[in-house]
Amino acid sequence: MTDKExxxxxxxxxxxxxxxxxxxxxxxxxxxxxxxxxxxxFETIFRKGESIISEGDEILHFxxxxxxxxxxxxxxQNKEQIIAITRxxxxxxxLGILTSKTYNYSVMALEDSVTCNMDIELVRNxxxxxxxxTFSLFEKVSHIYDKIVIExxxxxxxxxxxRVSYILLMFANEIYFSNKFELPxxxxxxxxxxxxxxxxxxxxFSEFRKDGLIRISGKTIEILDKNRMDNISNFG
Amino acid sequence: MTDKExxxxxxxxxxxxxxxxxxxxxxxxxxxxxxxxxxxxFETIFRKGESIISEGDEILHFxxxxxxxxxxxxxxQNKEQIIAITRxxxxxxxLGILTSKTYNYSVMALEDSVTCNMDIELVRNxxxxxxxxTFSLFEKVSHIYDKIVIExxxxxxxxxxxRVSYILLMFANEIYFSNKFELPxxxxxxxxxxxxxxxxxxxxFSEFRKDGLIRISGKTIEILDKNRMDNISNFG
DNA sequence: CGCGGCTTTGATGTTCATCAAGTAAAGTGG
DNA sequence: CCACTTTACTTGATGAACATCAAAGCCGCG
Numbered sequence: 001m002t003d004k005e006x007x008x009x010x011x012x013x014x015x016x017x018x019x020x021x022x023x024x025x026x027x028x029x030x031x032x033x034x035x036x037x038x039x040x041x042f043e044t045i046f047r048k049g050e051s052i053i054s055e056g057d058e059i060l061h062f063x064x065x066x067x068x069x070x071x072x073x074x075x076x077q078n079k080e081q082i083i084a085i086t087r088x089x090x091x092x093x094x095l096g097i098l099t100s101k102t103y104n105y106s107v108m109a110l111e112d113s114v115t116c117n118m119d120i121e122l123v124r125n126x127x128x129x130x131x132x133x134t135f136s137l138f139e140k141v142s143h144i145y146d147k148i149v150i151e152x153x154x155x156x157x158x159x160x161x162x163r164v165s166y167i168l169l170m171f172a173n174e175i176y177f178s179n180k181f182e183l184p185x186x187x188x189x190x191x192x193x194x195x196x197x198x199x200x201x202x203x204x205f206s207e208f209r210k211d212g213l214i215r216i217s218g219k220t221i222e223i224l225d226k227n228r229m230d231n232i233s234n235f236g
Numbered sequence: 237m238t239d240k241e242x243x244x245x246x247x248x249x250x251x252x253x254x255x256x257x258x259x260x261x262x263x264x265x266x267x268x269x270x271x272x273x274x275x276x277x278f279e280t281i282f283r284k285g286e287s288i289i290s291e292g293d294e295i296l297h298f299x300x301x302x303x304x305x306x307x308x309x310x311x312x313q314n315k316e317q318i319i320a321i322t323r324x325x326x327x328x329x330x331l332g333i334l335t336s337k338t339y340n341y342s343v344m345a346l347e348d349s350v351t352c353n354m355d356i357e358l359v360r361n362x363x364x365x366x367x368x369x370t371f372s373l374f375e376k377v378s379h380i381y382d383k384i385v386i387e388x389x390x391x392x393x394x395x396x397x398x399r400v401s402y403i404l405l406m407f408a409n410e411i412y413f414s415n416k417f418e419l420p421x422x423x424x425x426x427x428x429x430x431x432x433x434x435x436x437x438x439x440x441f442s443e444f445r446k447d448g449l450i451r452i453s454g455k456t457i458e459i460l461d462k463n464r465m466d467n468i469s470n471f472g
Numbered sequence: 473c474g475c476g477g478c479t480t481t482g483a484t485g486t487t488c489a490t491c492a493a494g495t496a497a498a499g500t501g502g
Numbered sequence: 503c504c505a506c507t508t509t510a511c512t513t514g515a516t517g518a519a520c521a522t523c524a525a526a527g528c529c530g531c532g
Contacts, residue, residue: 074389076389076390076393077393083385083389098371098374099375099378099379127367128367128368128371130367131365131366131370132364134367134371135334135363135364135370138334138370138373138374138377139334139335141374142335142377142381143335145378145381146340148385149381149384149385149388150310150340152385153317153319154312156431157315157317159519159520160519160520186477186478186479187478187479188479196520197520197521198478199480199521199522200519200520200521202480203480218479395488396487396488422509422510423511423512424509424511432489433488433489433490434510434511435488435490435491435511435512435513436489438512438513439513441512442512442513454511473532474531475532476529477528477529477530478527478528478530479526479527479528479529480525480526480527480528481524481525481527482523482524482525483522483523483524483525484521484524485520485522486519486521486522487518487519487520488517488518488519488520490515490517491514491515491516491517492514492515492516493512493513494511494512494513495513496511496512497508497509498510499509500506500507500508501505501506501507502503502504502505502506
């Protein structure tokens with residue numbers, strides 16, 4: 001997060017002692033260490049569409065998403081490839097936050113978002129002296145990676161209809177906790193996530209609509225027949 | 237590694253103080269801790285084709301591949317999906333070695349192989365008390381994961397010819413360090429690695445042979461025109 | 473209001489999986 | 503060690519799944 005980034009610093013920050021990440025931090029860190037992080041942390045606001053991280057940027061902060069939604073992606077062969085959707089309380093930049101000098105991925109806000117940023121050197125110092133902390137972090141990062149790898153395998157084994165229903169169910173079940181939601185991704189981005197073309201994403205949407213599986217109104221999607229969607233996701 | 241596994245314990249084990257993993261262990265661990273691991277470690281021999289780990293097995297040891305070659309794979313929808321090829325000095329089981337109770341992946345020997353196995357509880361104890369060690373391990377595991385994710389993305393963006401040349405170059409450049417080598421995978425396994433059918437792997441092999449790119453004799457492959465192979469791998 | 477990006481649909485062609493059928497190689501039991 | 507079985511390899515023919523191309527409507531934004 002360098003100066004030229006569009007993110008805006010926010011003055012209303014929350015109390016670290018009440019942070020939802022306390023499982024990771026509060027439990028494993030002394031009050032003194034926590035205080036030293038807290039007084040230097042800051043929050044940043046990103047509007048929908050703004051870049052949070054660009055591949056190659058120097059890593060200066062240990063950041064997590066406080067609210068909103070973001071996509072993690074890589075540029076490969078002039079094509080964006082979306083690797084994962086980052087939800088609140090997820091770390092930003094995942095890999096190499098501690099071990100690399102620069103980011104390996106780009107991150108962009110899909111909705112208005114707020115990140116909380118801590119000095120990376122301070123966090124590295126805590127790692128040097130507090131292995132409970134390091135271990136917890138290790139555990140969390142491992143699970144994130146594992147999910148990415150396994151999800152990638154599962155998605156690619158499916159046909160187009162299966163991929164689309166998989167991602168729609170993901171939004172409904174894991175992100176918005178509702179059968180009706182606003183798609184945070186364009187059709188093109190969905191295509192970049194699940195490895196198909198924009199046109200075919202739209203075509204499958206239309207098929208699902210004609211089959212009475214979903215209702216579409218612009219970016220608003222409502223899943224009407226979850227059972228059949230589950231079947232298509234699992235066996236399509 | 238339970239009793240029913242085919243691996244055979246080996247009595248001739250090497251000196252931990254001269255272990256190639258000393259960067260990870262020796263540098264970060266006291267002699268006493270190292271000694272306590274060493275006297276309880278053991279090595280296991282696996283013949284080509286034998287199972288080293290099965291998905292769901294309880295994790296009892298922290299193991300690495302001392303010699304040989306192995307494939308890491310998952311069973312998904314009755315299909316094997318090869319995730320990575322493990323080379324000497326790579327860890328076995330990667331994810332969750334420290335944090336999970338059971339393995340998330342299966343591992344099978346592709347060549348006669350030897351693993352070195354340490355008591356997982358002992359290693360976990362070291363993690364509890366030695367954060368240099370934990371940090372080094374964290375770093376190594378992160379890089380392994382990163383490579384898997386990026387490699388997966390790259391392979392799937394290519395057409396069939398590009399995928400096949402990519403994997404052949406991988407064997408030549410990163411595993412056997414020679415343009416002529418014995419393929420450790422069957423055609424079917426190659427297909428499972430790069431997401432295509434067995435028939436098409438064979439078809440592309442035949443095309444490459446007719447185009448004078450490679451010479452094939454059973455499992456022996458020789459890359460004749462590396463420049464053109466590089467091009468196909470990068471732009472195919 | 474007009475421009476560019478997003479969305480939609482149809483027509484067309486290519487890539488690739490599937491099916492079939494046969495050969496070679498490798499393991500198995502008498 | 504040889505007949506037998508199984509697994510791996512190979513090639514061709516066919517069709518399905520999917521990408522690409524083309525054209526037009528829509529929507530937000532300067």
